[in-house]
Amino acid sequence: MTRDRASIDSGRGLFALWGGWGLGILAWALHLGLSYGVVGWYCREPRNIAAGEISLGLHAITLLCALLALTGIALARRNLRVARQASHRERSRFMAWSGLISGCFFLVVILVQGWPNLWLEPC
Secondary structure: OOOHOOOOOOOHHHHHHHHHHHHHHHHHHHHHHOOOOHHHHHHHHOOOHHHHHHHHHHHHHHHHHHHHHHHHHHHHHHHHHHHHOOOOOOOHHHHHHHHHHHHHHHHHHHHHHHHHHHHOOOO
């Protein structure tokens, strides 16, 4: 087993492979859950918090989750580059490609879900 193959197929490399594959999904689920939770909490009963402050919080959630998805995309790109350099198992290349594609998809979904917060009130 070469050093390159060991770097992606075991230990930290395997953790990076799974991270690149799953961070986009995790970021989307986090964005969806937090956004719905904050809006539901705010709209159930009157609060002493301005709607602008809640909107700012929703923008922050969108930004942080988009950055998490971008981290997954960067990790997947790195994994793909390493998997292409040496002869790796098909699983490593598949996980790198699917992490890159799904990370881009979930980044777009996060941005589209955050888009209405620019114009609409939370309730």
